[in-house]
Amino acid sequence: MDSISYSEEYRQLQMKLNEVEKENTLLKKKLEEQNRIWDRRIIAFQTINVGLIIFDDNGVIRDINTCLCDYFNVNINQVVNRNITHFLQQEDRSMIRDHLNHIKTKSGLIRNVLPLTIHGRKHYFETQTSQLPNKLGFFTIIGKITEKFEKEREKEETRKLYNDFFTEALDGIVLWKETGQIIAANSSALKIFESSEEKLLKSKISDFIYKKDSRYAEMVMSLYYKKSNREELMFLMPNGQKKILEFTTKLHSVEGLNMSIFRNVTERYKMEEELRESKVMFENIFEEVFDGIILWDQNYTIIDMNKAAERLLNENKESLIGSNLLSYLPSAKTIGEDIKPKLLKLKKDGQNQGLYTVKFLDNREYTQFEYRNKFNIYSGLSITTLRDITENAVLEEQLRKSSTLNVVGELAAGIAHEIRNPMTALKGFIQLLEDGVASQENEMYFSVIKSELTRIESIINEFLLLAKPQAVQYxxxxxxxxxxxxxxxxxxxxxxxxxxxxxxxxxxxxxxxxxxxxxxxxxxxxxxxxxxxxxxxxxxxxxxxxxxxxxxxxxxxxxxxxxxxxxxxxxxxxxxxxxxxxxxxxxxxxxxxxxxxxxxxxxxxxxxxxxxxxxxxxxxxxxx
Structure with a gap:
């Protein structure tokens, strides 16, 4: 291989360096473009007018945009890194867990309604959730509160509540048209009107009115004038039974229909009538009974009294009501006949009785009462009854004295007869002795003897007066x-x-x-x-x-x-x-x-x- 000169090698290196710089410039431009895209994405994420949430496979929130933070008035640090179940009520958490498992196995956009609770208030949101690439988690778009959903939900709950109320109510509920035609009735109404649903829906409410008199006409006029009323009327049922029904009517109450709620008060009316009759009977008995009756409370304050008590005490009811019973009643003739100690002991004894002999201020003679006290007979009230037995007591006393006088008379007749003869003899012999042995020493003794004999004679005369009636010349x-x-x-x-x-x-x-x-x-x-x-x-x-x-x-x-x-x-x-x-x-x-x-x-x-x-x-x- 031919050797390469240093200049050639430098030139090649310079070319590679230029290529690297070009590649670096391209990468830098590409990175800057990616950063701009990321910045635009972040800006879009934070400024978009819908709520955005990013959370991982476990439901932990990794990011949330400003729109949602502002809507819930929370800081991003209060939300990020917290599980989404933290913002759901206990009963809704199983639903979100099922939702997370569902979106893990499905691709594409998944829609749902998410109930989030922020600051103690529950909000419903429409959500669209999809998976992020490379298993980076999930991205959810949260729309604003769906008012339509809440309204539909409230409407459904109201409808369910109304159905429950209409069906299960103990009172009879009837819906009817302006013509009076019955459109719907619950089971309680069917029982009250003694009718089947089929027959009742073919009838009008006015068909059951027992007596369409002037009062009924006035009631109808008042209803259409005031739009609602509350009345009681006698109704005649298909089986001939008469019932007194208490009813409340409101016009245009349910979907343009009129509603009447009925309650059978026949038994209550009978009980009230019986109670009124019992009250009148009790008041008549209370007022007309011969014995005096006084009602008083735990403080001995007189609450009421009957006519007999007014007559016996010679007082007006109005002047005594509110007075203290213990303070009013005068002391008895003897301590043993006083009623006050018995009244003070009544709470302990429960009831007691006795005789009360008393003289009132405007009466010079004593009156004798037979009394009975009973504690707490009704609602904290106690009762005292008085019976005037003065006449009986006087008769008994007269009978006793008469019997005694008869005995005394019989005794007196015998004693006077037996004593008078010896007395005559004694007086004669004392006179003879006094004449025969008269002396200054004996004079005092004879005087005493004659004085005592005179006293005995006086007693005999009193006996004789009791023994037989005297011929009296007036x-x-x-x-x-x-x-x-x-x-x-x-x-x-x-x-x-x-x-x-x-x-x-x-x-x-x-x-x-x-x-x-x-x-x-x-x-x-x-x-x-x-x-x-x-x-x-x-x-x-x-x-x-x-x-x-x-x-x-x-x-x-x-x-x-x-x-x-x-x-x-x-x-x-x-x-x-x-x-x-x-x-x-x-x-x-x-x-x-x-x-x-x-x-x-x-x-x-x-x-x-x-x-x-x-x-x-x-x-x-x-x-x-």
Whole structure:
């Protein structure tokens, strides 16, 4: 091989270098062109007015364009390198996984609807996905939110919801035309109208109206004026059954059709009617029952009371409602008969009962009630019932006293007969002894013996008065004179006891038909008892006045007074508070006043004194 000169070799190298430079220039131009194409692609990727996403086989997002970032108001760094399932709700993730597996096995452009959730809000997109060459991943074009799709979806959901509501509703739903012709009805409507679907769709709603009267006409006019209404009417079913239906109607409600929703309220109406009748019956019973009824709440506030309670308490209902029951009720005659402790214990006991003897402010006499209390009978309300048994109690007391008087009378007759004869003999022999052995030393003993014999004789006379009726002659007398004679008779005893007797008589008092000696005996018994009570002295005030058709005689002392227990027994046979008393004096006095058709009322308070009130009628004619 011929040797090559250095110059030739240089020339060849220079030619190769030129070729390389040309090739390099061409490659550079080609690279610049490719860069310009890439830049244009990037610009197009970022500026195109549709969303673009590039993600790999695993669903990891590798790139996203500006349009989609701006639409979702996110930064590219918040999206890139995150799996696309991160932007789907849990229930939609299985769908996107199935979609990824599908596009891996298919070529070409694959369309789908993608539900993406950004910032907690769900968006629906139309997507077109294709594979990138060389298995570089997938390229997806995402269009803007498809409003049509959302509207169709909402419409479908609304249609499904409406169908569910229409089909499954418990109320009857009927769609009808302007002519009244029924177009559709659910199963509940078929049950209400007791009809098959075929028959019902051939009918009009007006065919079922039981009574097309003026009220029905007004209802129809109101419906077409207001476009909707809510009413109740009686409907007649094909089987002849009558039903009261509550219905709501709205015109042009569904696709131009009118809709009525029906509910059978016949049973409810019957129950309400029964309830109203029961309420009226209860109110009538409550108001007309003979026993007084008081309703009160947990704070003892009076809520209601019936007419009998108004009559028994002598109060108006309106003035007592809202008052406190414990504060209103006065204290009983005795502690054992007080109703208030029983009311306070009612919550614990549940119910209780007893007797309540009380004197109201406007009444001078005691009233005796039989009461029953029951706690929380209804809705926090408790009840107290009162029955006036005063008359029964008085009759029982009179019967008891009458029985006692009969026994006392029989006893008195026997005792008086057996004692009077020996007493006559004793008095005679004492008189003989006194005449025979009279001396200054024995005079005191004889005086004591005669005094005690006189006292025994007085007791025998009281027995005899109870033992047999006395022939009484009633005459006209001045009651003031009888009282003055009595005071004069007891004046010496009053002075000895340091008791002052004061009198206060009304002027121009009428005369009274009476038995003077018996009235004097009554006055003696009461005034003498008062003097004996005032052991350390005191005052007795006597007043006589005329009130309406009766005399009122009051004898007051300022002694120690009596307890309610003792006061309740005053006038009983053989009951006395004195050491040497027999208990017959007041018994006889009560009997005398009762024979005069009067009454005796005793008021007494410990530490203040006692008042005997004697009420005697003014007689125009003598009593037989």
């Amino acid at each position: 005459v006209k007398r001045d009651v003031r004179q009888i009282m003055n004679d009595t005071i004069e008779l007891l004046h010496a005893q009053a002075v000895l006891q340091n008791v002052q007797i004061t009198k206060m008589y009304s002027e121009e008092l009428p005369t009274i038909y009476c038995e003077p000696n018996q009235l004097k005996q009554v006055f003696i018994n009461i005034i003498k008892n008062a003097i004996e009570v005032l052991e350390d002295g005191g005052e007795i005030a006597i007043s006589i006045e005329c009130k309406e058709d009766c005399f009122h005689i009051a004898i007051r002392d300022n002694g120690e007074g009596m307890s309610k227990e003792k006061l309740a027994r005053i006038g009983e046979p053989f009951y006395t508070t004195k050491d040497k008393g027999t208990g017959l004096g007041l018994l006889v006095s009560y009997q005398i006043i009762e024979d005069h058709q009067g009454k005796v009322i005793v008021d007494s308070e410990l530490g203040i004194g006692t008042i005997f009130h004697i009420h005697l009628p003014i007689r125009r004619e003598s009593v037989d």
